[in-house]
Amino acid sequence: MCKVLPGGGAGGSKMKVDCLVVGAGPAGSVMAKEMASRGHHVMVVEKKQEIGAPKRCAEGITKHGLEKFGIEIHPLCISGRIGGAMLYSPSGKRVTMEGKDMEGYVLERKVFEKWLASEAIKEGAEYMVKAHAIGMERENGMWKVNVQSMDGPLSIETPLVIGADGVESKVGKWAGLKTVNKITDYHSGIQFEMANVKADENFIHIFFGREVAPLGYAWIFPKAFSANVGLGILEKGASMRAYEYLIKFIKEHDEFFSAAQPIEINGGGVPVAHFTEMVAEGVMLVGDAAQLVNPIHGGGMARAIHSSIMAAEVADDAIRKGDFSKENLMEYERKWESEYGEKTAKLMKLRAFLEKLEDKDFELLADILQGEDIFALTQAKLSFMLRKVVTHPKLLGLARKYLSE
Numbered sequence: 001m002c003k004v005l006p007g008g009g010a011g012g013s014k015m016k017v018d019c020l021v022v023g024a025g026p027a028g029s030v031m032a033k034e035m036a037s038r039g040h041h042v043m044v045v046e047k048k049q050e051i052g053a054p055k056r057c058a059e060g061i062t063k064h065g066l067e068k069f070g071i072e073i074h075p076l077c078i079s080g081r082i083g084g085a086m087l088y089s090p091s092g093k094r095v096t097m098e099g100k101d102m103e104g105y106v107l108e109r110k111v112f113e114k115w116l117a118s119e120a121i122k123e124g125a126e127y128m129v130k131a132h133a134i135g136m137e138r139e140n141g142m143w144k145v146n147v148q149s150m151d152g153p154l155s156i157e158t159p160l161v162i163g164a165d166g167v168e169s170k171v172g173k174w175a176g177l178k179t180v181n182k183i184t185d186y187h188s189g190i191q192f193e194m195a196n197v198k199a200d201e202n203f204i205h206i207f208f209g210r211e212v213a214p215l216g217y218a219w220i221f222p223k224a225f226s227a228n229v230g231l232g233i234l235e236k237g238a239s240m241r242a243y244e245y246l247i248k249f250i251k252e253h254d255e256f257f258s259a260a261q262p263i264e265i266n267g268g269g270v271p272v273a274h275f276t277e278m279v280a281e282g283v284m285l286v287g288d289a290a291q292l293v294n295p296i297h298g299g300g301m302a303r304a305i306h307s308s309i310m311a312a313e314v315a316d317d318a319i320r321k322g323d324f325s326k327e328n329l330m331e332y333e334r335k336w337e338s339e340y341g342e343k344t345a346k347l348m349k350l351r352a353f354l355e356k357l358e359d360k361d362f363e364l365l366a367d368i369l370q371g372e373d374i375f376a377l378t379q380a381k382l383s384f385m386l387r388k389v390v391t392h393p394k395l396l397g398l399a400r401k402y403l404s405e
């Protein structure tokens with residue numbers, strides 16, 4: 001028999017579960033699947049009426065970013081297949097990055113998120129949509145999470161709350177964690193989905209320049225019959241709103257947009273630094289709630305998925321031992337640090353360097369660097385830079401800028 005109906009039939013105003021996941025984005029649904037498949041009673045509450053909509057994402061992910069977690073994506077989640085990226089300097093010089101590591105998808109995120117949820121539900125996870133977690137309190141070693149649902153107020157009791165509630169996460173705050181970074185560590189992202197864009201659909205297209213997207217970049221990610229056209233900026237380098245930069249970008253690129261029209265607009269913050277605590281007593285934060293986005297390109301889906309896979313291993317162990325102490329749950333944070341800590345620190349240094357670049361520096365890099373060099377950079381493989389400096393002394397000035405970080 002159905003234990004709970006979405007938004008209805010919750011069976012009263014009180015419930016008890018092994019693990020409550022707040023948020024049904026990629027992080028939340030992967031967590032729910034991992035926990036349900038280990039036999040735990042998992043409930044997911046999602047405040048939106050429709051999982052996955054509206055999207056706040058350009059929907060790009062590398063094939064590798066899914067395959068390394070054994071995720072065999074349903075074909076309906078894929079809207080475009082990508083062989084690489086074309087990078088554009090401010091004056092329009094183009095560097096192409098392609099190869100196996102660059103292959104990827106532009107997803108249909110509204111479908112992808114529903115598919116991830118359906119995979120979790122098949123394993124036994126329970127879901128409630130239009131169910132907004134509005135606060136939580138600690139009582140006798142348990143959390144009581146208050147949820148505003150279609151059935152009215154609901155109190156869900158659990159020893160373990162998973163904050164998968166995205167960049168504006170409240171769960172961490174409710175648990176007393178420091179979850180807010182400096183304003184300079186959030187990109188403002190805005191994009192149109194547009195129809196009839198004329199861009200090579202085998203590539204994503206990335207545009208750099210102080211006047212294009214200060215301290216960030218603009219993008220075109222082609223989809224089956226449309227494209228995500230957007231940009232992310234850091235407000236400290238900007239003289240206009242992100243939206244105004246986007247309109248300017250579209251107006252200045254007739255070669256792509258002369259006959260294009262918007263069919264959707266969306267946007268959101270991208271946390272491009274991870275200084276957040278990830279666990280408290282009976283609480284774990286995953287995905288954007290823990291600000292785990294790649295600080296260079298702002299992609300967060302693969303890291304969100306990975307964080308949930310790691311967190312679930314620790315959560316499973318905690319449930320079996322009945323030990324939800326911060327100390328025990330810290331194992332998740334240690335695992336994350338050991339896998340991503342050093343790389344993220346290098347990427348943060350690289351981000352600080354990129355933020356110092358002027359348009360003439362981007363032109364120089366476009367003249368000298370090949371696609372594989374830029375890929376190495378994005379992977380924080382910095383030894384290549386030294387080799388490049390030896391053969392291209394013009395890069396010496398930039399190397400100094402980098403080392404002065």
Ligand SMILES: Cc1cc2nc3c(=O)[nH]c(=O)nc-3n(C[C@H](O)[C@H](O)[C@H](O)COP(=O)(O)OP(=O)(O)OC[C@H]3O[C@@H](n4cnc5c(N)ncnc54)[C@H](O)[C@@H]3O)c2cc1C
Pocket residue numbers: 022023024025026027028045046047048052056057058059060061131132133134164165166167169170189190191230266267268269270286287288289293298299300301302304
């Ligand atoms: C403009 C833009 C473009 C981007 N492009 C890319 C890209 O191309 N590739 C990429 O990998 N990443 C991209 N990202 C980042 C990516 O979207 C995120 O990293 C990813 O969505 C993180 O997943 P998540 O599950 O942690 O959080 P989210 O996807 O944000 O999911 C959080 C969920 O929690 C729900 N929720 C929040 N609060 C509550 C509450 N109190 N009660 C119940 N439910 C709640 C929300 O409704 C939401 O469904 C982009 C981001 C932006 C803003």
